[in-house]
Amino acid sequence: MAQQHREPLLTVADASAGEALARYLHQQATEFLRGLRLHADGGEAAGAAGLLRSAARRIAGALEVYRPLTDTGWADALRDELAWAAEALGREYVCEARLARLRGALHRLFGAPAAGVPGTPGVGAARAGALLERQLTLARNRAHSTALQALGSARFHALADAVALLSADPPLAPSTRPDDLTALAARTHRLLLDAVGALPLSVAGLPYNAEALAHGPDADGRQDVPWHRVRSLLRLRRYAQEVLDEQHRAEVEPALSVRLLTAGQALDRHRDAAGAAAAAAAAARTPRIAPATAYALGVLHADQRHEVEAARFAFGRIWQRAS
């Protein structure tokens, strides 16, 4: 992230594309620094981390999509560091959200936790809940420590310095044409369309196709990968659109923006459910658990894979309605 190879900053005259990108990066860098200050002032931790992660993802996304307009060596290094920080700061909240999801699902599936006769489903569910509570709280606490360590590290301070510089003086390459942004966003759009094209949408579009739970728990991860990839590209394309909107100081394609958001939300749910299903399956591999606990975890696993299937179906509907 050394700044020595930087090109001179664009002037307003020579490129509205560069200017818009610079403006977007400035805004996001400002959000990032605001998140840092909020954190340093002992503000609401989740809010501060949320700001930091949202800004980090947007800066990294804009630098990825509009890479040819940037000092690429510098931008690539910054993206790596932003990804590291977003991951380190986010893990704690992933554990928290996963636990809340699994708690909600157990309640929906088995009713209110009740102390009852051993062997009844309620007892297995209560024990499964306690086991998940223990395991995910432990994971969350570990993630919290890791996040605090990351925030206090020299690496993070270097990243904060780089973002501060980005805010003041983004290292962009001279842009030749004002429509560069549109062309580069279109390139990301094609990557997104290709990735969506690789999804088994004709199966996912049939309600109750029972695909997400098929072929054994080991296959879950493999079949989820292309969906996770589309989720990432949807987000990237959304950030790319935000830069275009910045260029025009208005929403250029409101319908597209809504579609990217709602389709992305369906795949967020896909990712969350897949993670929750994996956590239930992992908990079921805890040694010496009672059969009733394992049974409840099996029901929970299947329920969350069912949610995975539902999310794929919802994504397909959103996508096809729009095209």
Next chain:
Amino acid sequence: MAQQHREPLLTVADASAGEALARYLHQQATEFLRGLRLHADGGEAAGAAGLLRSAARRIAGALEVYRPLTDTGWADALRDELAWAAEALGREYVCEARLARLRGALHRLFGAPAAGVPGTPGVGAARAGALLERQLTLARNRAHSTALQALGSARFHALADAVALLSADPPLAPSTRPDDLTALAARTHRLLLDAVGALPLSVAGLPYNAEALAHGPDADGRQDVPWHRVRSLLRLRRYAQEVLDEQHRAEVEPALSVRLLTAGQALDRHRDAAGAAAAAAAAARTPRIAPATAYALGVLHADQRHEVEAARFAFGRIWQRAS
């Protein structure tokens, strides 16, 4: 089933309604007796039992819908005996079909059974499969003995005699108008519409509503009841239609007949999946099973309740498409 209180048989002149009903009962009684002969000759047991049950259900159904056209005391007693026989002869095949369904689901969910390292999902699934195999085979063998006992009983011989009489000389009351059949079928149709109206179809029509697995396994039975009732009424209405078709010697309402059949098939699947889910839950209550086995049974239970939900959705589609 004593024949002493019988009304005189209708003549061809005075009632086409009674004539058609008598013809239908004669046909079904003949099928019943053919099933009995097939069984006595050591023919294919499932085929013979299938013939017997199908004919028994149809005779009982026709006697129920068109009860005012029959010698009711006699008809009611015969219906009770036919229900007993159909149940006694069918239980064995219910166990067999349930095992096949669960075997297929396990294979779909966990892949081919593999002897592997204890603790892997495949081993739990293989053990769950073996447990279900043992429990349902035992139940099937018991049901087989019960069926053989029933077939050899004095009670069954009395039933066979009654059916033979029915074939030759159905005990019908004098019918006043030829459109009696239509009016009585319409009455059953209204019962069916009322029962369908009581179903939560607006929820069931939303794909992935997650209702069938909600509120705990104890609630499964309760929430299934109104669906099972619609299934019975669909069948009854279908048999009623067969009698009307017999009267007109043609399919009177082909679209309705198809709809009754396909809607009924969706609810057959509902009933089968609900039974399979209950069998998986019951197997999970076996003492001293391994946690991996219980886990696989939990997945299996949830999967079959998912099938219950899918069947409700399918029924809703068929029903709403037609109306």
